[in-house]
Amino acid sequence: MESKFNIPVAFPANVDYSRQAVEVPGTRKPGQTGHYRSTAYPFLTLESPGALTTCWEIFEEGLSRSNGGPCLGRRPLVSKEPLKFADYYVWESWAQIDTRRRAIGSALHNLFKKGTLGGGQLETVGIWSRNTPEWQLLDCALHAYAKIGVALYDTLGKDSVEYIINHAETTVVFATSEHAQFLLKLAPSVPRLKMVVIMDDIPTEAKDILVAWGKDKNVQVLGLLDLEAMGAADLVEPIKTRPDQLATICYTSGTTGNPKGALLTHGNLANAVNAQLSGYVPQGDDICAVSYLPLAHIYERVMALCNLAMGGRIGYSTGDPLRLLEDMQILKPTFVATVPRVLNRVYQVAMANAEAPGLKGMLFRHATEVKLQQLRATGQRTHALWDRLVFRKVAAAFGGRVQLMSCGSAPISSTAMDFLRMALLGDLLEGYGMTENGGTCTHVWQCDPSSSGTVGPPLCNTEIKLIDVPSMGYSAEDKPFPRGEICFRGDHSFKGYYKDEKNTKATIDADGWIHTGDVGLMDKCGRLKIIDRVKNIMKLAQGEYVALENIENVYSSCPLVAQVFVYGDSLQSYLLAVVVPDPVLLSHLLSKLGRHVSSADIPGLQESLSDPKVNAAVLSELTKTAQENKLKGFEMVKRVYLTMEPFTVDNGCLTPTFKIKRKETYERYKNELNALYALPLPTSAKL
Known part of the structure; x- marks a missing residue:
């Protein structure tokens, strides 16, 4: 069946790498640059032909593309003492996940409708767990039944958990058994909390204790399968959400004060996903991602939605950083969303190998020199001889099948980025984004020979401008390149901070521009480079x-x-x-x-x-x-x-x-x- 959605969009042939973004004519004003847009694609909005507009559409599209294949998987736990996991993944199919999301969504819909849950300004649902198939399943259920997800960070302390539950007026939280105990202890401080749903499998005796404890605290406790059974007995058809309906309140941790709740709609997230799927077409039918970055953060959530939109499968790591590479070597993903702290570790180990004595070190250094010269001259990242002799072993650390890696969240040196681009044998695209734009703002073009040290041009759904920061000496008139605070806008721009008019007004101006607080420059090719942070001086x-x-x-x-x-x-x-x-x-x-x-x-x-x-x-x-x-x-x-x-x-x-x-x-x-x-x-x- 032919899709009505225009995803993915192939990277255009014969692009001009020296002109990756240009200023829209007539948009330059005093104290700021003009509005930069990508030269590779038409500007993408929710009204563009074939555009995704809601998270509900994303799942339905993936379901139709999947042909009933695997969807979400994990490594089974073999033993707790010693801790051991199987050397394979087990999977639930797209059809199974669809059935389960309908049951969970129906149960929640009915509980809110009856007044068992809710009573606040919004119908919010909390999720507190590390990355698991159940996390993604719940998120898909919330998308299908117009409920608003509120992620609790697995590492947040008591004060922040209490603040978010009260601030978002959350009456139900899906949590692991460990967190369920914490929530019941917290119950007197979160009076709106009415229900805790245990996400993981626990012994019947332990569950009975939590249920009894919950009764004492006036909080209903039940298992996820119990909730699914309730929903399956009284199914409701999914609600076709509108682009302007809220999908999530994503709380940003911040370095001081209480977390801020960024309001993101279905349209915001769908537009971000649509843009991320422009410029790359997977090779082969088996599209497989590994999930290990926190799903509570927007970056991993949008990357997961990209994979789901394509009808792919997602394998979840064990949650142990020391087992991450083992997880990937078993899973063999084709897509990896990563961060510099993981890539730097691979780079540092590789550099130690480069210092090895004798023939081994000499070959590694020579292969690196040859490939780096090739990369910087042409953007070409493969080499028939040296990939087979040297770099295949580096790529094998991530399973050996990676076609695309995205890297974000923090800076990485251009030296490390160049090495990794030619050593990992797949595209490695560094980007820039934040919670307030669905983690989607810029990323580098594939095969760009000189992109390291930049975060690339704006994505197809994003306009960027730089505004003067006089107190720090940055100006749109700076030579050789304009510099200033990075501002963006587009249909992925968040709607503000929940119950926080002051910070909303300080961030979103009258023309809809989001002020990031980051300082950047636009280089001669139209690529953004992050150089500073406003006021952090x-x-x-x-x-x-x-x-x-x-x-x-x-x-x-x-x-x-x-x-x-x-x-x-x-x-x-x-x-x-x-x-x-x-x-x-x-x-x-x-x-x-x-x-x-x-x-x-x-x-x-x-x-x-x-x-x-x-x-x-x-x-x-x-x-x-x-x-x-x-x-x-x-x-x-x-x-x-x-x-x-x-x-x-x-x-x-x-x-x-x-x-x-x-x-x-x-x-x-x-x-x-x-x-x-x-x-x-x-x-x-x-x-």
Whole structure:
């Protein structure tokens, strides 16, 4: 059956890589650039011919394309002690998922209609779980029955969970048994909560205890299969939602204050999916994605919807980061949505291999040189000889079948990106997006030989402009390239923050432009490059302004660095940093210094960090990176504190989206940083 939707759209032939985005004539105004649009495609709106307009349509389209094939899968748990998973995936078919989403959706629809659930301003439904097939199943059910999904981050603490449930007036939460216990303890603080549905399989005795506990708290507790049975006994046809109906309130974690609830409609998400499916046509019938990035975040959710729209299948990781590559080697996905922290790890291990002695290291270095020259000259990422001899092993880390990787959420160095583009044997497209645009704003063009270091031109549904930031010295008139705060608009633009008029007005202007708070420049080819963050600046004692996040991004590109926090005191003339070294690269550095410590010996590595020679060697590597990236002298870190303890959500240094919480991280390392400032002034930092 021929589809009425125009997806996917092939990347045009004979595109002009020197002209990837252009200003719309007549749109330039004082204090801003004109409106940039992609040159590769017509501008995509919800009214465009063949456009997707709702999440309900996305599932129906995937169902018709799937031919009844597999939809959602997982590795079965073999044993809990020791923890072991099967070396295969088990799948539920598209037909099975369709039947289940109708049962779940019908049950919820009837419960809201009867007044058992609801009573607030919106019919919201909470989901609190790591990535599982059930998470996606629930989301599809909510889309089909006009309910509004509210994701709770698996790593959020008590205060944020309580705040979101109350703020969104959520009366039912689907949760794992572990989280169900937390919710029942929280019940007196979330008086609107009426029902908790347990998503995972638990013993009957444990379930009975939770049910009894729930009665005591006036909260009904039942299992997911119980709810499905209720719905199957009283089925209701799916509701064909409108593009302007809310699909989700997606709470952004933020580095300070309470989370903000971004309001995203069916039209917003469908438009984002439609745009993401422009420029790439999968090869072969088996379209398979791995899901491991949090579904509570918009990036992974939109990537999942892209896969579903194509009638593909999604395999869920075990949830253990140490098993992620094992999951992919078993699943063999064709599409991977990823983030720099995963890619950097692969890059760092590869660079260690490049330093190997003898023939092995020599071959690796020569193959890398040949392919990088080819990539930068032509954009071509494959090579018949060196792929077979060297890089097939790198690609095998991700299962060996990856056709496309998307990378977003944080910066990655151009050096690492170039290497990975030619080593992974599939397209690796870096992009830029945020919750407020469905994770969809820009991404690089495939086979672009010089795109590394940029996030590409606007996608086909996005207009971008840059506006002056006088306080930071950025202007649309800057030469050679215009610079300024990035603003975007399109049919994927969110509708505002729930119950938060102040932040909504500060973010969305009268003409519908979303002000991102990120600073970018447009290069000569019409590609965006993220260079700074509005207001994230501080002044050193000598009066120089420094942009801390920008400096952290530079140092993060140093292979030796796993994580870095840059700190400056306005009463001081120079910057400090807390650095978490990569274990493999640190072990390699130590061997050069005559110390031999295995990368697996974390206590041994930690002990080595107290050696002043090791500290000096790490600082030397950081300084090389700073000089290569042309940081000014006052922007360079002059002293470092080294630790093998990573910044995590659990220790309060990171948000659930893995951004550094500056205040909390400083408080954690305040004594160490103060001790560094108490030392005599570094020679290079004297006023």
